[in-house]
Amino acid sequence: MSHKPYxxxxxxxxxxxxxxxxxGRPVITELLAEVDAIDGLGDxxxxxxxxxxxxPCGGCQRRREALNKLVPFVDNPGSDL
Numbered sequence: 001m002s003h004k005p006y007x008x009x010x011x012x013x014x015x016x017x018x019x020x021x022x023x024g025r026p027v028i029t030e031l032l033a034e035v036d037a038i039d040g041l042g043d044x045x046x047x048x049x050x051x052x053x054x055x056p057c058g059g060c061q062r063r064r065e066a067l068n069k070l071v072p073f074v075d076n077p078g079s080d081l
Contacts, residue, residue: 005032012037042067 006017006028014037018029038044042064046056 009037038073040068040073041071042069043073 004019006019006026008015008017014035015031016033018032019026020029021027036043036047038047045067046060046064049060050056
């Protein structure tokens, strides 16, 4: 019997796991999907530039981090915002 999927956020990724009920208990069965986490605007810019063939550099990573901090898409409990 199938149960609703379990979504897990791990550093830099969002995973969706299949869950089945066995003997009345939910059991995680298999990894269904894994995508890169989009934490903020910096991740969107990085994905867009990668899609058009721009190779990242050290400045790109610093810019990505700064934009994610300035325009976050999710609550970041450890952030200074």
